[in-house]
Amino acid sequence: MRLAPPEAAAPLPKGHESGPFVAPGGNTSGPAEPVPRRLLDGGVGAVGVATKLLQVSQLCASYGATKVLYDLDFSLAAGHITAILGANGAGKTTTLRAICQTVRTSGSVLFEGKQLVGQSTESVVRLGVAHVPDGRGTFTALSTEENLRLGGYTRRNRSELALDLEKAFTRFPILKQRRHQQAGTLSGGEQQMLAISRALMLRPKLLLLDEPSFGLAPLIVAEIFRIMRTINQEDGVSMLLVEQNASLALDLADHAYLLETGRVALSGPAEQIKNDESVRRAYLGY
Ligand SMILES: Nc1ncnc2c1ncn2[C@@H]1O[C@H](COP(=O)(O)OP(=O)(O)OP(=O)(O)O)[C@@H](O)[C@H]1O
Ligand SMILES: [Mg+2]
Numbered sequence: 324m325r326l327a328p329p330e331a332a333a334p335l336p337k338g339h340e341s342g343p344f345v346a347p348g349g350n351t352s353g354p355a356e357p358v359p360r361r362l363l364d365g366g367v368g369a370v371g372v373a374t375k376l377l378q379v380s381q382l383c384a385s386y387g388a389t390k391v392l393y394d395l396d397f398s399l400a401a402g403h404i405t406a407i408l409g410a411n412g413a414g415k416t417t418t419l420r421a422i423c424q425t426v427r428t429s430g431s432v433l434f435e436g437k438q439l440v441g442q443s444t445e446s447v448v449r450l451g452v453a454h455v456p457d458g459r460g461t462f463t464a465l466s467t468e469e470n471l472r473l474g475g476y477t478r479r480n481r482s483e484l485a486l487d488l489e490k491a492f493t494r495f496p497i498l499k500q501r502r503h504q505q506a507g508t509l510s511g512g513e514q515q516m517l518a519i520s521r522a523l524m525l526r527p528k529l530l531l532l533d534e535p536s537f538g539l540a541p542l543i544v545a546e547i548f549r550i551m552r553t554i555n556q557e558d559g560v561s562m563l564l565v566e567q568n569a570s571l572a573l574d575l576a577d578h579a580y581l582l583e584t585g586r587v588a589l590s591g592p593a594e595q596i597k598n599d600e601s602v603r604r605a606y607l608g609y
Contacts, residue, residue, distance in 0.1 A: 375433075376401040376529060376561050377422070382430035384414075384421040391417050392585045394430070399529070399578075404555055404562040406572035406593060408607065409582035415565040416457055418582070419531045422563070423447050423454050434529065449477055453527035457534050457565075459518040463507030467498055470506050470517055474524030484524070491520035494550055512543035519547070523554065530554075532564045536571055544568075548575055569607040573597040581606055 377399040384392040392414050399405045409415050420426040422434075424444050432439040439447050448454075462470055471491055475484045492499035495516040501509055506517060515535055522530055535551070536544040552575060554560050566572035573579060573593045581589040581596075589596070589606060596602055603609055 378433040380431045403577040406576035406579040413582040414585040451528035453522035453525045454531045461506045467501045474521035
């Protein structure tokens with residue numbers, strides 16, 4: 324298999340160009356040690372530069388004095404689904420927070436060519452980036468419908484909003500049944516459906532999803548992922564999907580990045596990662 328330079332033009336550290344995979348727990352070096360990266364892109368990355376919706380370069384993030392992301396380089400093509408995989412504490416959630424500017428960041432996050440670093444979270448939202456956070460972030464004391472209406476708060480066109488509300492109810496019929504029910508009383512799966520639908524009320528170009536499968540039964544997860552694919556294909560919404568469930572994410576995504584201790588350890592087309600047994604065993608544990 325050919326190793327390739329990274330999509331985002333970050334040079335690999337010398338001696339790491341064809342470095343071995345990092346076994347799970349095999350590289351426990353502290354933050355100062357660069358993790359060897361293996362790329363499965365076949366030389367040019369999954370997509371050309373012109374079609375990039377999101378281009379992240381040298382992205383760092385910290386909580387107070389603690390740095391948790393180190394020079395991340397990755398990108399997402401318009402209309403694609405990209406997965407970010409990694410173990411607990413790898414920095415997946417922080418990566419989404421860094422894009423939304425809810426954590427201190429440096430580096431560059433270009434969305435449709437516009438720099439997000441340094442903007443307010445509200446500006447990021449208005450540019451078309453919606454975040455479905457871990458824990459779902461529903462307003463538990465409000466009804467399903469009130470949550471959905473709040474989701475469209477940046478929009479003024481009432482007839483369009485009404486259309487989108489109906490669309491949410493068509494996509495997830497259970498939400499229509501629960502329309503007047505307090506969101507805190509919904510099941511986990513229904514709350515995840517509500518969180519996704521609420522984010523879509525912004526009519527975003529990019530949806531950031533943080534572990535949508537977390538804590539849900541397999542049948543519910545399958546249903547939610549099926550509808551996510553429909554949303555991507557029918558509405559053209561691009562997605563950056565954070566998942567610990569690698570198998571599930573690789574089935575949906577076009578491209579994947581694997582994070583280890585705040586660094587990109589591996590990247591490539593989802594299909595290729597899924598079919599590479601050594602990668603699956605070493606990194607993904609299945
Ligand atoms: N609010 C915070 N304050 C301080 N450190 C934090 C905070 N949130 C996360 N961290 C630390 O940042 C690192 C990355 O955490 P992050 O939540 O991004 O990982 P993750 O890949 O999403 O993990 P998980 O799979 O458990 O959700 C971890 O070491 C974590 O302890
Ligand atoms: Mg997380």
